[in-house]
Amino acid sequence: MRIKITLLAVACSLVIGRPGHAGSVPVRAANGMVVCEEAIAAQVGIEAMQTGGNAIDGAVATAFALAVTLPTAGNIGGGGFLIYRPAEGEPVAYDFRETAPAAATADMWLNGGVYDPLRHHQSHLAVGVPGTVAGLYLAWSENGKLPWQRLVAPAIALASNGFEVTDGLARSLKQALPRLKKYPASMAQFTKGGTPFEAGDILKQPDLAKTLKRIGERGPAGFYEGETAELLVGEMQSGGGIITKNDLKGYAARKRQPIRGNYRGYEIISMPPPSSGGVTLVEMLNILEGYDLAEDGFSAARNVHRYTEAMRRAYEDRAQYLGDPDVNPLMPIQKLISKQYAQHLRNTISETGASKSAPDKFDWRPESSHTTHLSVVDSQRNAVALTYTLEQGYGSAIVVPGAGFLLNNEMGDFNPAPGLTNDQGLIGTDPNLTAPGKRMLSSMTPTIVAKDGQPFMVTGTPGGRTIINTVLQTILNVVDFQMNAQEAVDAGRIHHQWLPDEIWFEQFSLSPDTVEILQDSGHALVEKKWPSAAQVIVVDRDHGILEGGSDRRVPDGAAVGY
Numbered sequence: 140m141r142i143k144i145t146l147l148a149v150a151c152s153l154v155i156g157r158p159g160h161a162g163s164v165p166v167r168a169a170n171g172m173v174v175c176e177e178a179i180a181a182q183v184g185i186e187a188m189q190t191g192g193n194a195i196d197g198a199v200a201t202a203f204a205l206a207v208t209l210p211t212a213g214n215i216g217g218g219g220f221l222i223y224r225p226a227e228g229e230p231v232a233y234d235f236r237e238t239a240p241a242a243a244t245a246d247m248w249l250n251g252g253v254y255d256p257l258r259h260h261q262s263h264l265a266v267g268v269p270g271t272v273a274g275l276y277l278a279w280s281e282n283g284k285l286p287w288q289r290l291v292a293p294a295i296a297l298a299s300n301g302f303e304v305t306d307g308l309a310r311s312l313k314q315a316l317p318r319l320k321k322y323p324a325s326m327a328q329f330t331k332g333g334t335p336f337e338a339g340d341i342l343k344q345p346d347l348a349k350t351l352k353r354i355g356e357r358g359p360a361g362f363y364e365g366e367t368a369e370l371l372v373g374e375m376q377s378g379g380g381i382i383t384k385n386d387l388k389g390y391a392a393r394k395r396q397p398i399r400g401n402y403r404g405y406e407i408i409s410m411p412p413p414s415s416g417g418v419t420l421v422e423m424l425n426i427l428e429g430y431d432l433a434e435d436g437f438s439a440a441r442n443v444h445r446y447t448e449a450m451r452r453a454y455e456d457r458a459q460y461l462g463d464p465d466v467n468p469l470m471p472i473q474k475l476i477s478k479q480y481a482q483h484l485r486n487t488i489s490e491t492g493a494s495k496s497a498p499d500k501f502d503w504r505p506e507s508s509h510t511t512h513l514s515v516v517d518s519q520r521n522a523v524a525l526t527y528t529l530e531q532g533y534g535s536a537i538v539v540p541g542a543g544f545l546l547n548n549e550m551g552d553f554n555p556a557p558g559l560t561n562d563q564g565l566i567g568t569d570p571n572l573t574a575p576g577k578r579m580l581s582s583m584t585p586t587i588v589a590k591d592g593q594p595f596m597v598t599g600t601p602g603g604r605t606i607i608n609t610v611l612q613t614i615l616n617v618v619d620f621q622m623n624a625q626e627a628v629d630a631g632r633i634h635h636q637w638l639p640d641e642i643w644f645e646q647f648s649l650s651p652d653t654v655e656i657l658q659d660s661g662h663a664l665v666e667k668k669w670p671s672a673a674q675v676i677v678v679d680r681d682h683g684i685l686e687g688g689s690d691r692r693v694p695d696g697a698a699v700g701y
């Protein structure tokens with residue numbers, strides 16, 4: 140497979156850059172581009188577009204391929220969000236977030252009245268009804284050009300013939316081993332009879348190939364009904380889970396209106412609830428629009444302070460107000476994304492001193508990797524931003540025996556129990572309590588930026604709650620600091636999420652004297668490694684050329700163009 144990919148890339152005379160990691164120089168291409176976390180999957184998307192497909196076809200083909208080649212986050216057993224901005228017509232958002240099964244209850248994470256984090260995050264009960272297959276199908280059926288089967292075919296081939304394990308995948312699988320060990324089908328799929336895969340080994344996933352074949356032939360019915368559904372429900376029954384055949388059959392992806400904002404004349408198109416991403420992003424951009432960020436310069440202490448204060452306020456609103464829109468119809472979204480509200484919030488920010496987050500409210504549990512994002516633009520300038528996830532790396536770590544795919548543990552994104560709010564990181568507020576059929580609140584922020592009616596930037600990333608701030612900074616880096624796509628992804632980042640009241644700054648991103656200035660103005664700072672993998676396309680302002688930037692923080696990312 141590796142050899143084939145290399146030949147294809149070389150044979151493609153229109154490639155201006157090169158596939159794979161780009162260093163600080165973005166990959167540039169005239170026609171179309173896919174930027175994602177794994178190179179084979181990016182190439183699969185490019186081939187779909189080169190053979191008559193559009194950006195939706197490219198994204199769907201890439202997403203199915205990632206379900207094979209990036210098992211930590213690529214998936215058919217999880218869920219996600221997709222923003223589509225067609226070259227002609229209105230942008231749309233596709234919501235394929237997982238849902239709580241019908242038997243779910245708000246207090247199901249309590250065991251004898253005591254919160255049980257293992258049940259919430261690491262059990263069959265933690266599995267939400269998967270949305271990915273329904274969501275990809277809905278987006279394709281409304282916009283795709285190539286036959287559905289054609290888009291699933293490369294993933295079937297990769298699962299059945301196998302592909303070469305990279306050093307990054309070998310490391311990732313080794314790390315996941317303690318969690319996979321609990322489940323024989325997971326060990327059978329992701330080890331060589333108990334021995335970890337090494338770089339250069341071929342990973343074949345024959346059961347996954349069979350499931351993908353059913354999806355290719357029957358569409359969502361190949362997943363939500365018939366043999367795949369039987370196998371999934373069988374695993375639920377033997378492991379103490381509650382997803383039923385009715386839950387699967389009843390799953391529906393939703394088409395929603397994107398969140399729209401405007402930042403210094405650039406149009407922002409992002410994900411609405413049940414993701415908190417778009418609302419929080421636009422709220423922060425609106426606050427920051429009132430400052431001349433460029434004048435002070437990238438990573439200047441004054442700008443880090445402004446970012447932090449914008450983040451603090453928007454993340455507080457996120458925690459207070461946001462949840463599944465079908466269950467919380469009265470969320471004050473229009474207010475939160477309005478310029479007047481931003482002005483009001485900006486007036487509460489001092490230019491010199493740190494505000495304080497209310498300590499009597501709640502904290503959040505730390506989040507771990509992984510989720511994955513892909514950005515796609517085609518030759519007509521249709522654009523797709525797609526982020527999807529199993530929640531943690533390898534989700535629940537449960538491979539459905541005989542069906543070969545990992546199940547998510549997305550139920551962990553619901554709040555733990557009514558009123559259970561404490562300084563250990565738990566939130567018990569209403570909008571995001573568990574309820575039958577409800578979608579858990581997300582931070583995933585697939586976003587498209589447009590300028591003068593043309594797509595300008597496609598961005599998104601994994602990283603739990605840091606997602607929204609990473610997306611924010613990729614946009615500020617390009618719009619305010621004129622960075623190219625790769626520079627915007629590579630530049631150091633900061634994060635503040637209201638509580639804990641600390642600025643997390645990425646290793647090597649702030650100078651010691653900047654840290655000191657911020658400490659003197661009352662901020663607490665913590666240096667961190669960054670859990671993100673942003674994948675960005677920028678349309679070059681002068682030439683209309685596509686620039687791709689894939690995050691250097693993860694091992695196998697790729698920007699591929701033609």
Ligand code: DON
Nearest residue numbers: 508509510581582601602603
């Ligand atoms: O939907 C969400 O916001 C989370 N389940 C995403 C988890 C995540 O990004 C972890 N990745 N690094």
